Protein backbone atom coordinates (compact mmCIF):
# COMPACT_ATOMS: atom_id res chain seq x y z
CA UNK A 1 0.00 0.00 0.00
CA UNK A 2 1.22 3.48 -0.84
CA UNK A 3 0.81 4.81 2.72
CA UNK A 4 3.10 2.12 4.13
CA UNK A 5 5.75 2.90 1.55
CA UNK A 6 5.66 6.65 2.25
CA UNK A 7 5.78 6.04 6.00
CA UNK A 8 8.72 3.66 5.82
CA UNK A 9 10.67 5.95 3.55
CA UNK A 10 9.97 8.95 5.81
CA UNK A 11 11.15 7.20 9.01
CA UNK A 12 14.28 5.88 7.35
CA UNK A 13 15.25 9.25 5.88
CA UNK A 14 14.52 11.11 9.11
CA UNK A 15 16.60 8.74 11.21
CA UNK A 16 19.52 9.29 8.87
CA UNK A 17 19.26 13.09 8.75
CA UNK A 18 22.53 14.49 10.08
CA UNK A 19 21.90 18.23 10.05
CA UNK A 20 19.13 20.64 11.03
CA UNK A 21 18.97 21.74 7.41
CA UNK A 22 18.34 18.21 6.15
CA UNK A 23 15.67 17.75 8.81
CA UNK A 24 13.93 20.92 7.72
CA UNK A 25 13.95 19.72 4.09
CA UNK A 26 12.37 16.41 5.11
CA UNK A 27 9.70 18.21 7.08
CA UNK A 28 8.75 20.13 3.95
CA UNK A 29 8.96 17.01 1.81
CA UNK A 30 6.53 14.99 3.96
CA UNK A 31 4.47 17.45 6.01
CA UNK A 32 4.57 20.56 3.82
CA UNK A 33 1.45 21.94 2.18
CA UNK A 34 2.35 20.14 -1.01
CA UNK A 35 4.14 17.35 0.85
CA UNK A 36 3.59 13.65 0.29
CA UNK A 37 1.19 13.17 3.20
CA UNK A 38 -1.08 15.98 2.13
CA UNK A 39 -0.91 14.44 -1.33
CA UNK A 40 -2.30 11.21 0.10
CA UNK A 41 -5.02 13.06 2.00
CA UNK A 42 -6.08 14.81 -1.16
CA UNK A 43 -6.64 11.45 -2.80
CA UNK A 44 -9.19 10.29 -0.17
CA UNK A 45 -12.26 11.67 -1.97
CA UNK A 46 -11.44 9.35 -4.88
CA UNK A 47 -12.30 6.30 -2.73
CA UNK A 48 -15.84 5.16 -3.49
CA UNK A 49 -16.94 3.72 -0.11
CA UNK A 50 -17.70 6.04 2.76
CA UNK A 51 -16.22 3.45 5.18
CA UNK A 52 -12.89 3.29 3.20
CA UNK A 53 -12.65 7.07 3.11
CA UNK A 54 -13.04 7.35 6.88
CA UNK A 55 -10.47 4.61 7.56
CA UNK A 56 -7.94 6.05 5.10
CA UNK A 57 -8.23 9.43 6.85
CA UNK A 58 -7.53 7.85 10.24
CA UNK A 59 -4.55 5.85 8.96
CA UNK A 60 -2.95 8.76 7.10
CA UNK A 61 -3.28 11.03 10.14
CA UNK A 62 -1.68 8.35 12.30
CA UNK A 63 1.31 8.23 9.96
CA UNK A 64 1.41 12.02 9.87
CA UNK A 65 1.60 12.16 13.65
CA UNK A 66 4.35 9.54 13.74
CA UNK A 67 6.35 11.45 11.16
CA UNK A 68 6.02 14.58 13.32
CA UNK A 69 7.26 12.64 16.34
CA UNK A 70 10.15 11.17 14.37
CA UNK A 71 11.18 14.65 13.22
CA UNK A 72 11.10 15.98 16.79
CA UNK A 73 13.08 13.00 18.08
CA UNK A 74 15.76 13.33 15.44
CA UNK A 75 15.96 17.07 16.09
CA UNK A 76 16.58 16.36 19.78
CA UNK A 77 19.25 13.82 18.90
CA UNK A 78 21.08 16.28 16.67
CA UNK A 79 21.05 18.91 19.40
CA UNK A 80 22.39 16.45 21.93
CA UNK A 81 25.22 15.69 19.58
CA UNK A 82 26.15 19.37 19.21
CA UNK A 83 26.21 19.90 22.95
CA UNK A 84 28.46 16.86 23.32
CA UNK A 85 30.80 18.19 20.67
CA UNK A 86 31.02 21.59 22.35
CA UNK A 87 31.75 19.98 25.68
CA UNK A 88 34.43 17.80 24.16
CA UNK A 89 36.14 20.69 22.36
CA UNK A 90 39.75 21.26 23.49
CA UNK A 91 38.94 24.88 24.37
CA UNK A 92 36.33 26.54 26.53
CA UNK A 93 33.70 28.17 24.36
CA UNK A 94 32.10 29.82 27.34
CA UNK A 95 35.24 31.80 28.18
CA UNK A 96 34.87 35.58 27.55
CA UNK A 97 36.52 36.82 24.32
CA UNK A 98 39.78 38.74 24.02
CA UNK A 99 39.56 42.52 24.01
CA UNK A 100 40.41 43.78 20.51
CA UNK A 101 43.64 45.78 20.62
CA UNK A 102 43.20 49.42 19.72
CA UNK A 103 46.03 51.20 17.93
CA UNK A 104 47.41 54.65 18.60
CA UNK A 105 49.24 57.30 16.62
CA UNK A 106 53.01 57.15 16.28
CA UNK A 107 54.65 59.84 18.46
CA UNK A 108 56.07 61.48 15.33
CA UNK A 109 52.63 61.61 13.73
CA UNK A 110 51.22 63.23 16.84
CA UNK A 111 54.00 65.82 16.86
CA UNK A 112 53.43 66.49 13.17
CA UNK A 113 49.73 67.10 13.66
CA UNK A 114 50.33 69.36 16.63
CA UNK A 115 53.00 71.32 14.77
CA UNK A 116 50.83 71.75 11.70
CA UNK A 117 47.92 73.04 13.76
CA UNK A 118 50.15 75.46 15.62
CA UNK A 119 51.72 76.95 12.49
CA UNK A 120 48.51 77.01 10.51
CA UNK A 121 47.27 79.23 13.29
CA UNK A 122 50.19 81.55 12.55
CA UNK A 123 49.32 81.73 8.85
CA UNK A 124 51.70 79.09 7.49
CA UNK A 125 50.55 76.82 4.69
CA UNK A 126 51.65 73.22 4.49
CA UNK A 127 53.53 72.23 1.33
CA UNK A 128 55.45 69.20 0.15
CA UNK A 129 58.54 68.61 -1.96
CA UNK A 130 59.83 65.47 -3.66
CA UNK A 131 61.66 62.85 -1.61
CA UNK A 132 63.57 61.96 -4.77
CA UNK A 133 64.89 65.20 -6.08
CA UNK A 134 67.44 66.82 -8.34
CA UNK A 135 70.86 68.07 -7.33
CA UNK A 136 69.63 71.52 -8.29
CA UNK A 137 66.90 71.75 -5.71
CA UNK A 138 68.68 69.86 -2.96
CA UNK A 139 72.03 71.62 -3.42
CA UNK A 140 72.97 74.09 -6.13
CA UNK A 141 69.98 76.44 -5.93
CA UNK A 142 70.59 76.53 -2.17
CA UNK A 143 74.01 78.01 -2.77
CA UNK A 144 75.84 74.71 -2.39
CA UNK A 145 77.76 74.32 -5.67
CA UNK A 146 79.14 70.90 -6.58
CA UNK A 147 82.60 70.40 -5.12
CA UNK A 148 81.65 72.65 -2.20
CA UNK A 149 83.09 71.01 0.94
CA UNK A 150 79.88 71.54 2.88
CA UNK A 151 78.30 68.83 0.73
CA UNK A 152 80.12 66.38 2.94
CA UNK A 153 77.52 67.17 5.61
CA UNK A 154 74.81 65.86 3.35
CA UNK A 155 75.98 62.62 1.80
CA UNK A 156 73.11 60.71 0.30
CA UNK A 157 72.05 57.93 -2.03
CA UNK A 158 72.04 58.67 -5.75
CA UNK A 159 69.91 57.11 -8.48
CA UNK A 160 71.23 56.30 -11.92
CA UNK A 161 69.09 59.01 -13.51
CA UNK A 162 70.84 61.78 -11.54
CA UNK A 163 68.12 62.08 -8.97
CA UNK A 164 68.92 61.63 -5.31
CA UNK A 165 67.23 61.03 -1.99
CA UNK A 166 66.78 64.51 -0.59
CA UNK A 167 69.01 65.19 2.39
CA UNK A 168 66.83 67.88 3.90
CA UNK A 169 63.42 69.47 3.58
CA UNK A 170 65.16 72.67 2.43
CA UNK A 171 64.59 71.39 -1.11
CA UNK A 172 61.14 72.97 -0.88
CA UNK A 173 62.50 76.50 -0.52
CA UNK A 174 63.33 77.59 -4.07
CA UNK A 175 60.31 75.75 -5.49
CA UNK A 176 57.97 77.62 -3.18
CA UNK A 177 59.63 80.98 -3.79
CA UNK A 178 59.29 80.49 -7.54
CA UNK A 179 55.63 79.55 -7.26
CA UNK A 180 54.57 82.34 -4.94
CA UNK A 181 54.83 86.04 -4.31
CA UNK A 182 55.80 87.52 -0.91
CA UNK A 183 54.58 87.42 1.75
CA UNK A 184 55.39 83.70 1.69
CA UNK A 185 54.65 81.58 4.73
CA UNK A 186 55.10 77.87 4.11
CA UNK A 187 56.05 74.79 6.12
CA UNK A 188 56.66 71.11 5.63
CA UNK A 189 57.10 68.27 8.12
CA UNK A 190 58.39 65.23 6.33
CA UNK A 191 61.12 62.67 5.77
CA UNK A 192 64.71 63.11 4.62
CA UNK A 193 67.46 60.63 3.97
CA UNK A 194 71.19 60.41 4.42
CA UNK A 195 73.99 58.03 3.79
CA UNK A 196 74.94 57.77 7.43
CA UNK A 197 76.90 55.63 9.76
CA UNK A 198 73.92 54.42 11.76
CA UNK A 199 74.12 54.92 15.51
CA UNK A 200 71.74 55.88 18.35
CA UNK A 201 71.70 59.50 17.14
CA UNK A 202 71.85 59.00 13.36
CA UNK A 203 69.50 57.21 11.02
CA UNK A 204 69.32 56.96 7.23
CA UNK A 205 65.69 58.12 7.47
CA UNK A 206 64.56 60.94 9.72
CA UNK A 207 62.17 63.87 9.80
CA UNK A 208 62.56 67.59 9.47
CA UNK A 209 60.19 70.44 10.14
CA UNK A 210 61.05 73.22 7.70
CA UNK A 211 59.64 76.71 7.71
CA UNK A 212 60.15 79.50 5.18
CA UNK A 213 58.94 83.04 5.76
CA UNK A 214 59.70 85.76 3.19
CA UNK A 215 58.42 89.32 3.46
CA UNK A 216 59.58 92.90 3.81
CA UNK A 217 61.66 93.41 6.95
CA UNK A 218 61.87 89.81 8.17
CA UNK A 219 64.64 89.75 10.80
CA UNK A 220 66.45 87.58 13.33
CA UNK A 221 63.89 88.93 15.82
CA UNK A 222 61.13 87.11 13.97
CA UNK A 223 63.24 83.97 13.92
CA UNK A 224 63.83 84.16 17.66
CA UNK A 225 60.18 84.82 18.40
CA UNK A 226 58.89 81.97 16.23
CA UNK A 227 61.41 79.38 17.37
CA UNK A 228 60.89 80.22 21.05
CA UNK A 229 57.16 79.98 20.60
CA UNK A 230 57.49 76.58 18.93
CA UNK A 231 59.90 75.21 21.53
CA UNK A 232 57.80 76.44 24.43
CA UNK A 233 54.75 74.72 22.97
CA UNK A 234 56.65 71.46 22.76
CA UNK A 235 58.86 71.57 25.86
CA UNK A 236 56.84 73.88 28.12
CA UNK A 237 56.78 77.55 29.08
CA UNK A 238 60.02 77.50 31.00
CA UNK A 239 62.13 76.11 28.17
CA UNK A 240 65.37 77.91 27.62
CA UNK A 241 66.86 78.11 24.16
CA UNK A 242 69.93 79.67 22.66
CA UNK A 243 71.17 80.64 19.23
CA UNK A 244 74.72 79.68 18.37
CA UNK A 245 76.49 80.97 15.24
CA UNK A 246 76.58 78.21 12.65
CA UNK A 247 77.42 77.98 9.00
CA UNK A 248 74.95 76.87 6.35
CA UNK A 249 75.54 78.04 2.76
CA UNK A 250 71.87 78.95 2.28
CA UNK A 251 71.57 81.41 5.17
CA UNK A 252 73.35 84.54 6.31
CA UNK A 253 73.61 84.78 9.26
CA UNK A 254 73.15 81.15 10.19
CA UNK A 255 72.48 79.67 13.63
CA UNK A 256 72.15 76.39 15.40
CA UNK A 257 69.22 76.38 17.84
CA UNK A 258 69.80 74.55 21.09
CA UNK A 259 67.39 73.70 23.88
CA UNK A 260 68.55 73.50 27.46
CA UNK A 261 68.66 69.81 28.25
CA UNK A 262 65.42 69.08 30.11
CA UNK A 263 67.00 66.08 31.85
CA UNK A 264 69.87 67.77 33.61
CA UNK A 265 68.82 71.43 33.40
CA UNK A 266 72.16 72.30 31.78
CA UNK A 267 74.49 70.55 34.21
CA UNK A 268 75.42 67.91 31.63
CA UNK A 269 74.21 64.33 31.35
CA UNK A 270 74.13 61.26 29.13
CA UNK A 271 71.23 62.54 27.01
CA UNK A 272 72.94 65.80 26.05
CA UNK A 273 76.39 64.27 25.89
CA UNK A 274 77.56 66.40 28.86
CA UNK A 275 76.97 69.59 26.83
CA UNK A 276 73.99 70.83 28.85
CA UNK A 277 72.34 71.81 25.56
CA UNK A 278 70.80 69.77 22.76
CA UNK A 279 71.01 70.98 19.17
CA UNK A 280 67.61 70.64 17.58
CA UNK A 281 67.58 72.97 14.57
CA UNK A 282 69.53 74.82 11.94
CA UNK A 283 68.20 78.22 10.95
CA UNK A 284 68.98 81.68 9.70
CA UNK A 285 68.08 84.48 7.33
CA UNK A 286 67.74 83.25 3.77
CA UNK A 287 70.92 83.99 1.78
CA UNK A 288 70.48 86.72 -0.89
CA UNK A 289 71.66 84.29 -3.56
CA UNK A 290 68.94 81.82 -2.60
CA UNK A 291 66.31 84.58 -2.68
CA UNK A 292 67.52 85.51 -6.17
CA UNK A 293 67.38 81.87 -7.26
CA UNK A 294 63.77 81.91 -6.10
CA UNK A 295 63.02 85.02 -8.21
CA UNK A 296 62.84 87.35 -5.21
CA UNK A 297 64.63 90.69 -5.00
CA UNK A 298 66.90 90.59 -1.93
CA UNK A 299 67.04 94.40 -1.89
CA UNK A 300 63.35 94.50 -1.17
CA UNK A 301 62.64 91.33 0.74
CA UNK A 302 64.27 89.18 3.38
CA UNK A 303 63.38 85.79 4.71
CA UNK A 304 63.90 83.37 7.55
CA UNK A 305 64.11 79.61 7.36
CA UNK A 306 64.72 76.73 9.66
CA UNK A 307 64.96 72.99 9.72
CA UNK A 308 64.02 71.44 13.06
CA UNK A 309 64.79 67.81 13.86
CA UNK A 310 61.56 66.39 15.28
CA UNK A 311 63.13 62.99 16.03
CA UNK A 312 65.76 64.69 18.18
CA UNK A 313 63.10 66.79 19.87
CA UNK A 314 61.03 63.75 20.75
CA UNK A 315 64.08 61.90 21.99
CA UNK A 316 64.72 64.73 24.40
CA UNK A 317 61.10 65.20 25.38
CA UNK A 318 60.21 61.54 25.85
CA UNK A 319 63.59 60.23 26.94
CA UNK A 320 64.05 57.97 23.90
CA UNK A 321 67.62 56.78 23.76
CA UNK A 322 67.88 55.56 20.16
CA UNK A 323 66.66 57.27 16.99
CA UNK A 324 66.34 53.89 15.25
CA UNK A 325 63.22 53.14 17.31
CA UNK A 326 61.21 55.62 15.23
CA UNK A 327 61.26 53.47 12.11
CA UNK A 328 61.90 50.14 13.82
CA UNK A 329 58.27 49.03 13.93
CA UNK A 330 58.74 47.42 17.34
CA UNK A 331 55.33 47.38 19.04
CA UNK A 332 56.90 47.34 22.49
CA UNK A 333 58.37 50.75 21.70
CA UNK A 334 55.17 52.15 20.18
CA UNK A 335 52.89 50.93 22.97
CA UNK A 336 54.59 53.15 25.51
CA UNK A 337 53.05 56.27 24.03
Ligand code: DAH
Nearest residue numbers: 168170282283284305306307
Ligand atom coordinates in the same frame (compact mmCIF):
# COMPACT_ATOMS: atom_id res chain seq x y z
N1 DAH B 1 68.80 71.88 5.98
C1 DAH B 1 69.65 71.97 7.15
C2 DAH B 1 70.14 70.59 7.52
O1 DAH B 1 69.56 69.64 7.09
C3 DAH B 1 68.91 72.61 8.30
C4 DAH B 1 68.60 74.04 8.01
C5 DAH B 1 69.51 75.03 8.33
C6 DAH B 1 67.42 74.39 7.39
C7 DAH B 1 69.23 76.34 8.06
C8 DAH B 1 67.14 75.72 7.11
C9 DAH B 1 68.05 76.69 7.45
O2 DAH B 1 65.99 76.10 6.53
O3 DAH B 1 67.78 77.97 7.18
O4 DAH B 1 71.07 70.44 8.24
